[in-house]
Amino acid sequence: MKKLKIAIVGGGIIGVTTGLAIQQYLESDLIEMITIISQQWTPNTTGDVSAGLIYPYLAAPDTPKQQMERILIDSIKFFDNLIQDPESSGFGLSRLTLFELFSNNDNVCLPIASDELPVIRTLTTNEIQRLFPSIQQQYQHGNLVETFIAEPSLLLPYLMDKFGKQKGQMITKHVESLVSLKNEYDLIINCTGVDARKLNDVDDSDQLRSARGQVMRVKAPWIRHGIIADQWYILPQIDSVVLGGTKQLDNYNLEPDPKIAEEIWQNCCQIMPTLKLAKKIDDYVGLRPFRRTLRIEMDNNDDHIIHNYGHGGSGVTLCWGSAIQVINLIKSKFL
Numbered sequence: 001m002k003k004l005k006i007a008i009v010g011g012g013i014i015g016v017t018t019g020l021a022i023q024q025y026l027e028s029d030l031i032e033m034i035t036i037i038s039q040q041w042t043p044n045t046t047g048d049v050s051a052g053l054i055y056p057y058l059a060a061p062d063t064p065k066q067q068m069e070r071i072l073i074d075s076i077k078f079f080d081n082l083i084q085d086p087e088s089s090g091f092g093l094s095r096l097t098l099f100e101l102f103s104n105n106d107n108v109c110l111p112i113a114s115d116e117l118p119v120i121r122t123l124t125t126n127e128i129q130r131l132f133p134s135i136q137q138q139y140q141h142g143n144l145v146e147t148f149i150a151e152p153s154l155l156l157p158y159l160m161d162k163f164g165k166q167k168g169q170m171i172t173k174h175v176e177s178l179v180s181l182k183n184e185y186d187l188i189i190n191c192t193g194v195d196a197r198k199l200n201d202v203d204d205s206d207q208l209r210s211a212r213g214q215v216m217r218v219k220a221p222w223i224r225h226g227i228i229a230d231q232w233y234i235l236p237q238i239d240s241v242v243l244g245g246t247k248q249l250d251n252y253n254l255e256p257d258p259k260i261a262e263e264i265w266q267n268c269c270q271i272m273p274t275l276k277l278a279k280k281i282d283d284y285v286g287l288r289p290f291r292r293t294l295r296i297e298m299d300n301n302d303d304h305i306i307h308n309y310g311h312g313g314s315g316v317t318l319c320w321g322s323a324i325q326v327i328n329l330i331k332s333k334f335l
Contacts, residue, residue, distance in 0.1 A: 003032035004334065007181050010191030011038025011170065012045040013152055013319045014308055016159045018191055021323035022330070023166045030334065035169040035185070042160070046193055047152035047315055049215060049286030051235035051242035053226065054079055054148040055098065058211055058247060058313035062292040071294075071321030076116040078320035079148045092154025094238060096147055098226040101128065101139040119146035132227075135271055139229055149226075150316050151237050177201045178305050187334075189326060190307045193289040193315070202307075204295070211290035211312060212251040214260050215244040220278035232267045240281055243268040247313075249290065256283035288313050296325045303333060 006022065008015045019036050042048055056072065083093050101123075123142040132139065164170065175181065177200040178188045194210050196202045217240045226235045235242045243264050261283045269275045291310030299305035308326050311318050 001030070001334075002186070004030060004186045005032050005184065006034045006187045006189065007185040008034065008036045008189045008191055009038070009175050009178065009181070010193060010195070010309075011036055011041045011160075012191065012193060013047040013156060013159075013315050014193065014311065014322060015189075015191035016156060016163060017319040018189055018308060018323040018326055019163050019168050020159060020166075021320065021327055023163065023168060025324075025327045026330065033167075033169065034163075035171055036163070037171045037173050037175055037181070039172065039174045041170075041172070042156035043153050045152065045156070046286040046288060047156065049213065049284045050152060050313070050316065051215070051233070051237060051244070052092065052150040052152050052155065052316045053096070053098070053233075053235055054150055054317050055145065056314050056317060058288060058290060059318065060291050060294045060310055060312055060314075063294045067294070067325075071318050071325060073116050074321035074324045075318055079150060083148065089238060090154070091158035092149075092151030092238060094149050096149045096226050096236070097224075098145040098147055098228065099123070099131065099142060100145060101132070101135070101142040101227065101229040103138050103140075103230055105141050117145060117147055119144065132271070134273055135229065149235065149237055152316060154238070155316075175199070178299075179302070182304065186304065187330065188305045190305065191309060193309050193311075194287045196289070196307070196309050204291075207291050207293075208295075208310060209249050209290045210252050211288040212246060212248040212253065212285065213244065213288055213313065214246045214256055214264070214283065214285050215242050216261055216264050216283050217242055217281040218275070218278035219281060220275060222274065223272065227271055229271050232264070232271060234268050234272055234275070241275075241278065243275070247288075252287060254285045254287070256285055288315075294318075294322070296322055296329075298329060298333070306330070 129136040179201050181188050220241045223236050233244050290312045295307045295310045
């Protein structure tokens, strides 16, 4: 059988982990070359804006539960193994204790695949009152979770270096259509996120939407645990703390909105008053690729094209498990 030349379009966390997974799980006698093609690389990807929390957030809510659970389990295991590396903090991976608070009891639930997390349990009302006295009247329900932060701006360079050392190629190039690559490659994998809307031969505008996210980064080294309180979150990275957040559907504006920044600041300071002592770094905007369902499938019209996008605010969380789904599609087609 002829060896495959594979092109992955998109250089964010989804595209890079897809390339690494192919290197890891498919035999060299099947693959001749893997090339990631992207117009933007870290630090200019959507993931770089995010905190990199490993926890489902705006994650394609209508995706079949069994599929989402499998993707989450595979991804959590990947990060659980990766954090055993003594140098894991150098590429942005750290453990995080997360408090998830709810103002409405109807929204309280544990995420699917929660058994894979080291610790997860419901918080008592007394615990919330003692831990968060400034908001105890508004938030009376919640979860305690042990999970990870995987900072894309540190993790992506590490993964890209690993991909390159395993003979993967990376090309900076604008791609107008997936079909335009078929003369050079046997298989094309679309990992372009929200930019899939810009590809001439991907008709998904009725389902793929931008979910604009604006965040603020501050210096607050005394904050060591994360908080999500309804839409607001406070998530410590290694050298900064990320405050958010917003979900503005169909908004493609990449410029930070000062009014939203002030709203984020005021709400996060209410949740954790010591933030008032923090030093602001800057405001950032990213466009999450939101779909009601993940799109991880062969193209309807061309089985030499695979789509892998629509991860919403959970691109980092779902990256490795999604890559494994792509591997299974490749095996079903070529093995």
